Amino acid sequence: MARSRKTGQAITGWLVLDKPLGMSSNQALGKARWLLNAKKAGHAGTLDPLASGVLPIAFGEATKTIAFMMDAQKGYRFTIRWGVSTSTLDAEGDVLARSAVRPDRAAIEAVLPRFVGEIEQVPPAFSALKVDGKRAYALARAGQEVALKARRVRIDALRLLERPDADHARFAVECGKGTYVRALARDLARALGAEGHVSALRRTRVGPFGEKQAIGLGALEEMVHKARALEVLMPLAAVLDDIPALAVSDANAQRIRHGQAIALTPQQAQALATQTLPDMPAASAECMVYVCCGNQPVAICKQEGARLKTVRVFNDENGVS
Numbered sequence: 001m002a003r004s005r006k007t008g009q010a011i012t013g014w015l016v017l018d019k020p021l022g023m024s025s026n027q028a029l030g031k032a033r034w035l036l037n038a039k040k041a042g043h044a045g046t047l048d049p050l051a052s053g054v055l056p057i058a059f060g061e062a063t064k065t066i067a068f069m070m071d072a073q074k075g076y077r078f079t080i081r082w083g084v085s086t087s088t089l090d091a092e093g094d095v096l097a098r099s100a101v102r103p104d105r106a107a108i109e110a111v112l113p114r115f116v117g118e119i120e121q122v123p124p125a126f127s128a129l130k131v132d133g134k135r136a137y138a139l140a141r142a143g144q145e146v147a148l149k150a151r152r153v154r155i156d157a158l159r160l161l162e163r164p165d166a167d168h169a170r171f172a173v174e175c176g177k178g179t180y181v182r183a184l185a186r187d188l189a190r191a192l193g194a195e196g197h198v199s200a201l202r203r204t205r206v207g208p209f210g211e212k213q214a215i216g217l218g219a220l221e222e223m224v225h226k227a228r229a230l231e232v233l234m235p236l237a238a239v240l241d242d243i244p245a246l247a248v249s250d251a252n253a254q255r256i257r258h259g260q261a262i263a264l265t266p267q268q269a270q271a272l273a274t275q276t277l278p279d280m281p282a283a284s285a286e287c288m289v290y291v292c293c294g295n296q297p298v299a300i301c302k303q304e305g306a307r308l309k310t311v312r313v314f315n316d317e318n319g320v321s
Contacts, residue, residue: 008039012060013233018214019055044069053203072207081199089182099195102166120150153179244275253293
């Protein structure tokens with residue numbers, strides 16, 4: 001009998017899934033959700049079917065923290081195959097052009113600094129961005145010309161890992177939100193006077209989650225059979241390290257859960273100020289705060305001066321809090 005989403009387990013926590021090749025992010029999410037018989041789940045950041053690697057999946061109340069992962073820095077390893085450019089900028093597309101140019105290590109390393117920092121990048125035509133209300137990839141597949149505007153993206157690091165043969169080069173990149181590795185490969189090839197496309201892509205990190213924490217679907221299934229699946233879940237708060245945290249009393253926790261604002265004591269305000277990073281708002285201005293009571297998550301609140309106002313409340317569920 002098929003499992004019902006309505007009658008699934010109410011578990012909470014983050015799973016760092018190692019998504020396999022050939023499976024969409026939604027398919028991987030559905031499989032993980034089915035294995036854990038979870039009532040509610042969502043993923044933080046799509047990976048193409050031709051890409052593998054880190055796919056963070058939130059279960060239960062952790063889905064309320066997905067927004068905090070959308071701006072997280074991401075890491076990738078990718079391989080460019082020189083000599084051929086394609087319509088999709090990866091191995092799936094139609095061949096657009098060929099070239100005999102095979103950049104050597106010195107040439108490649110000479111252009112890499114151009115692509116580090118804040119750069120302008122035109123997204124791939126085969127992307128999920130919307131053009132006049134329609135997905136760009138749907139228009140591209142229908143044979144329509146897709147003209148996307150350049151966007152500003154951030155690349156924090158870009159390294160040439162190896163050049164195993166004349167036809168291939170492997171890279172590692174650390175980048176911010178909205179960066180397309182396929183577009184980066186396209187632009188690298190152009191800068192080198194070559195044709196090229198991404199022949200392999202693996203995501204190595206999303207925010208605090210990396211490859212060492214990732215578990216494959218096969219291993220997850222084994223954990224389920226051993227009734228140990230919940231052991232692989234990470235706490236809801238694992239993605240909230242970049243915002244201040246505050247422990248409150250049972251009484252204030254109840255007020256917050258009922259949507260009531262609470263007043264901060266001078267000591268609490270000082271405690272939040274000491275956690276504020278240089279690029280965060282000042283303690284007296286508005287900022288987001290993770291509120292807990294003991295080991296239990298209570299809510300995400302907004303600090304407004306000496307008050308905390310409820311933004312998202314966490315309900316008690318099984319799993320890792």
